[in-house]
Amino acid sequence: MNAVLTPEKVRDGSKAGVAIAARAPAGIALVLLGTGVVGGAFLKLLNTPVAAALRLVGVANSRRQQTAVEALADRGLREQLKRQGDARDDVKLLNALDASDAAVKVIVDATASAELAARHAEWLARGYHVVTANKSLGGGELSGWRTLQEALAKGAHYGDAATVGAGLPVLSTLRRLRACGDGLLTLEGVFSGSLSYLFNQYDGSRPFSALLEEARQQGYTEPDPRSDLSGEDVARKLLILARNAGFALGTDEVEVESLVPESLRGLDTQAFLARADELDAPLAARHAEAATRGNVLRYLARLNQRGHARVGLVEVSPTHPAARLYGTDNQFALTTTRYHTQPLVIQGPGAGPEVTAQALLGDVLALG
Amino acid sequence: MNAVLTPEKVRDGSKAGVAIAARAPAGIALVLLGTGVVGGAFLKLLNTPVAAALRLVGVANSRRQQTAVEALADRGLREQLKRQGDARDDVKLLNALDASDAAVKVIVDATASAELAARHAEWLARGYHVVTANKSLGGGELSGWRTLQEALAKGAHYGDAATVGAGLPVLSTLRRLRACGDGLLTLEGVFSGSLSYLFNQYDGSRPFSALLEEARQQGYTEPDPRSDLSGEDVARKLLILARNAGFALGTDEVEVESLVPESLRGLDTQAFLARADELDAPLAARHAEAATRGNVLRYLARLNQRGHARVGLVEVSPTHPAARLYGTDNQFALTTTRYHTQPLVIQGPGAGPEVTAQALLGDVLALG
The missing domain is CATH 3.40.50.720 (NAD(P)-binding Rossmann-like Domain)
Structure with missing residues (x-):
């Protein structure tokens, strides 16, 4: 029952x-x-x-x-x-x-x-x-x-x-706060199940491309993982949220850091998959650098109170809410005038039919 | 702006x-x-x-x-x-x-x-x-x-x-899932800002009563902290949630573990505050016992799929979502038929005018 x-x-x-x-x-x-x-x-x-x-x-x-x-x-x-x-x-x-x-x-x-x-x-x-x-x-x-x-x-x-x-319940919460006159200070989170999974797992012990292949096999990524790694899907969600928060941003007003290097962008899917190990060295370097400061990498979306929107790889401390995610969980943290000591956080499976x-x-x- | x-x-x-x-x-x-x-x-x-x-x-x-x-x-x-x-x-x-x-x-x-x-x-x-x-x-x-x-x-x-x-947005989410035919497996969380604060802080280094007095001074507890420590307020919230999840429970159907020992219940507020150090030894013992297993204490409310409702002190592992709370945050975790790999979690300041x-x-x- x-x-x-x-x-x-x-x-x-x-x-x-x-x-x-x-x-x-x-x-x-x-x-x-x-x-x-x-x-x-x-x-x-x-x-x-x-x-x-x-x-x-x-x-x-x-x-x-x-x-x-x-x-x-x-x-x-x-x-x-x-x-x-x-x-x-x-x-x-x-x-x-x-x-x-x-x-x-x-x-x-x-x-x-x-x-x-x-x-x-x-x-x-x-x-x-x-x-x-x-x-x-x-x-x-x-x-x-x-x-x-x-x-x-x-x-x-x-x-x-x-x-x-x-x-x-993210958009509904954002709209409700807005209707009550609350003021957004920051909106931050992990908006992609596949990127959540990849960076929740990635600890430098295995090449990033091996993890990516595993995630692809399990259906966590799109058939061509560049759709996820490019950050475009995350940027789209951030645009929807930003617009609902009152910022009429254009698609060119979200700063997007793609994890796909220039050299791998023009290829067909098979060719990309065959050369996916070219992702490894740059990510391993960033991971190692973060680790020297006791930090971890997360692919975050951020909007601030001036309407600046960015999606990309960020080094966060282990106590950061995004450092404490599991599986393919999404996370949305809203800091507002009235939720200011700690953000209002909504997290959980953010994908799946x-x-x-x-x-x-x-x-x-x-x-x- | x-x-x-x-x-x-x-x-x-x-x-x-x-x-x-x-x-x-x-x-x-x-x-x-x-x-x-x-x-x-x-x-x-x-x-x-x-x-x-x-x-x-x-x-x-x-x-x-x-x-x-x-x-x-x-x-x-x-x-x-x-x-x-x-x-x-x-x-x-x-x-x-x-x-x-x-x-x-x-x-x-x-x-x-x-x-x-x-x-x-x-x-x-x-x-x-x-x-x-x-x-x-x-x-x-x-x-x-x-x-x-x-x-x-x-x-x-x-x-x-x-x-x-x-x-x-907890009640609204619970109702929405229910309207869509989702099935509740467990509902669990920290529903009290004061108890959240107390156990987020309590690490055995200071007596629990000292922490309690500090929380009282900061206005995190009721003037008589027994209102919080008794678990009655948490039980009331769990009843509201359980009833909205379809369980018509009576007030006597929530198992409540009070943190106030029998000997401190009949006193007036001043007398209780003067003897609050009687809370210390039992909690220190439970804390130490949990610590031997690498765990921490949290005051949790829980409802399961058979309608069993309980509020009380629970030993949880450091990776449990409730172990990762800050300040006076509340946390509500819903595991359902459709949110089953990971729960849908809502957390943030759950008190304040x-x-x-x-x-x-x-x-x-x-x-x-």
Whole structure:
């Protein structure tokens, strides 16, 4: 019996799903974009009792889509979509939402497509809510962010918990503090599960490239680990946080230290992997230098009160919160005018299909 | 310029207060009960721009109250109330709320009065929202908790962020995970700022009673430190968390280890303080025993997946998250079906008038 948190029966005797339905008689209709690992995990959650009030009216992968009721009810939907379905066409998906009598209409973006993210603002402006794991709008060009804010002023909601820390309650906390007039002094942390793992492990006893290969084998890094090592993903998350803290920063206003040397950037994945040992000497030197001062290396993201944003390798003391992380944990430390003696710290698994899908579901349910 | 989080100007160009007013044209009217340190800090927040859409229509301390507009506008309100005002009378306070044309009517309880907490359910049933730092209902007798749940089924909101961790986003996270069908495996942490401080410091080099006196002088403990040492306050918070996780536990279902020996319980405060050195030998023995195993002592609260709840002194290894706390930090670690490799951890200052008042304000603003 570990399903303790499951609200199958809440205190007042009603089902959670029913309670949602009571608030919004026609329930919530949604369309899911993306059936990769996150989208797949989200589909599984839709088949649980807590999603009883949600009605899936359309699903799409990058090439095909499905809006037929009987097809959507099929548990093999994800597999089915690889072989059959209509050609991708947003209009038909939106029509499926419109055709529902739902009071709340949601588009869930579980892709990483910049092209799709560019449409979020338009959907919001037309009254659809958007719930997203896709960081390309919030963490992309400043013009896109501004368009998003204009669209939001019209009343639809943008559920973006899944874009930072896979739903760790960071964005919600930042917004709540801000709404209460608290003042940010610093925001600091480890925003990447793979970089967390690598530097939590790296103690100089084995070459960095050996550790990297191990992490890649275990699926902790992207297939091409340069996506992680470049710091670009961390920079994107820092941009989202900074913008939510009130700094309208452009993508060029985050200082990014890439761990990939110039000589390894232009290669294809195989060639990079074959030469990954070129990472070792520079990192070993930095590790040794830190060790002489009793310190350790961490890949940190930092924002200060003047809006200066940087992501990169930093030497920290063993008592620094980031020095005390395990596994692939993310960590977010907020020092504010009111949280000033010690920061407010949120940490835990910040990646993975299950928690990311849960963050999407949480944002959808909050619309009910 | 550290007021970065302050939403004086949000992206769409409107003031946050105005945005709230736009959603609820007649704004939010509120009555404040309690003008002690938390209530006083809350009154200060009401004088900031983020509270622009909030209308204070009544304030009360334990003996006097004030509902006259000109008196409420006085910045010396808290002091003024000690000398003048009407006699305490709930009816008149509720009438002041009713007389406002506000769409949202809120009673903010910043007291620790069990008598007032006993009225929360009635207020909710009558349609007033209640926002509270007072733990006496949520963490009191089970019958009170059940009455609260029945009252909430009628639609009013109970803002209780301030009752656990002074507003650290713990209850909201627990509820969100539960709404998504996540399953609690364990909930563990340090829920008391004073006990956190005492055991973060205690290394056997000085008598525990000397440390206690120091903590008392610095205002980290209650004037009578037995309120902290008894574990009763921690037990109350654990009850609130357990009930929100789905366990309808009674007050007698939390196992509480008091650090106050039987012989020191019946005394008045002065007599207790004079004999506080009787705490020293038993704690020194436990500390020494833990040290032989390389461990440290922490006063932990724990709930497991079968609903077993305990608060008390525990020996933990130096790598345990609670062994790595500083100052008066609280810590809440949630291990769930989906957060299972590593727990989701929230930590930071879990006491203090400013952050507690901010938690109250956050809950009030969320009603807009």
